[in-house]
Amino acid sequence: MPGDTRARRVPRGLVVALVLVTTLAAGVLTGCSRGTAPPPEPPPSLAELKARLPLYRFLYALTADDVRVSEARQRLIAACMDRHGFRYTPPPAPRTSDHATSYPAPFGLEPADLVPPAVPEEPRGEAYVRALYGDPDKRISATDRTLRVTRPATGCQADAEERLLSDGRVRWLTLRLRLDDGEKQSRGAIGQSVEFRAVGDRWQRCMRQAGFDDSDPVALQRDLPAEADARTGPRARADLRCKESTGYLTTAYTVLGAAQRAWLTEHPTVERDWTALRDRQIRAAHDALGAAAPR
Template sequence: MLLTGDGRGSSGGRRSPGGRLARTVLLVLLVANAGWALGASAAPADNADRPEPALAQLRTTPPIYRLVYTRSSADERIDTAQQRLVGLCMGRLGFTYTAPPPAAAGQPAEGPRPFGLESLDSPDTGEAPAVREEQRPDAAAYTRALYGDPKKRLVGRGKWLSASRPGAGCLAEAEQRLMGDARQRWIQLRVLLFEAEQRSRDLLDRDAEFQAANREWQRCMQRTGITASDPLRLLAALPAGSDVRTHPATRADTRCKTSTGYLRIAYTRLAVVQTEVLGADPSIVRDWRRILARQDAAARAALGDR
């Protein structure tokens, strides 16, 4: 996905959240949708060593995260059908296309960590994984067949950002089969949800309950001898090359999140704020679900109603 904007990506002082969220969201969209281009001292009690549940296990999952990051059986079916359609198209043009395996349904994609580390078992180092590019002797022709003329792009615009997808090529043909004339609106919805996600994280910083939870976390951290304003800044301030699984600051961070119930409160309040932000334009969720259902119906047909 190619994202462009006018620099008004956040309201208020601090970027939401620290720039890492934007990079993570863009990476998720890039990996999930080929062709998108656009990012030590005393510890708390022993029972605090057990991390709070990860996002997928929390009782209240923010609605934008449910829409964008949690995969359903329909998402898996749509991905499978799209990759099959792309493969058939590429085959007609004389190319062998190997589709990446779709992520399993019922599991969240590797989405944003808006509150820093959630456990020490799957640390977020903030580093984007390297993307391996297939080396082909006919790379230019292959890319042209898959993505079409780079000058032909379908653009969807949000309030301050815009995104584009290939307007021609096998990827565009497959998406056209699944979405028909709703393709441009789907692109726009991805942008609007990205903007709503950023806006919600900014607004959360003004939420009284979240502020109280952050103060409790700060006091817990101070008892370990560590002063930090919030978990994201703590993570960003680690020296380069730090192992977040063993560093005293990150160990204290995850323990304090557990002992204070930080993640539970933070995600619950974020869910409230995201609901309010989405409520300002009900057409976003309505159209998302409508187009998703349209894609699922087309996917079932393409796969023989599997």
């Protein structure tokens, strides 16, 4: 005789209630998880992208220590010129907020392109120039693969630099050339990047849809008319819109950062020596500012 199954049956109303409770609980949990999930991080700003580039930090970033070194150099020059009987007016003191506008733009036009205003120079006589820059026939020089630079070996400017760098002036010039060369080599290397080529293709397609047949943003900027309002024209606006919609600048600066880090890895003495000489200047600037009377 078959057993009585009525005791094992679950009432239909209870089943429906359990399903509803389960569904509601799942909805609550889902809602909680959605509510507590962190919002996506905003993309980095252009200034942040540039500040992450290792060679840009050496060549263009301006820290509080850099400002102190600049201030010490100008005070030392002014004191030296005063001893020669000349009043030296230093250029405007740099600010740490100025570095964002001093970064180069290797990928053509960028949002908020700013050009620092030119600072007019004071009239200078021959005696003034000689006191400041010394004997024109006496120079120090540094040479890299394709470039040679020189600086005064005598005069108030040279004296100030020697006070801060001691015997490291030529090495400092040489390292500056090496870093410039590393920046150029890194810029050339990113053409091998799959990501950079892909974003360049997307930029080209976007520009064609806007009615322009440019090969790349750098060539576009180079070919713009020289008029002051060229940057606000339709071609330039299309360039900036396409850069934003394709993520061109984010990709370009990310790839460039990787190329610069690779270059520094291949040239470890550059970063080591640059840091050592920079620290030497910071210490000397501290001493000079502590000893110099405010002007």
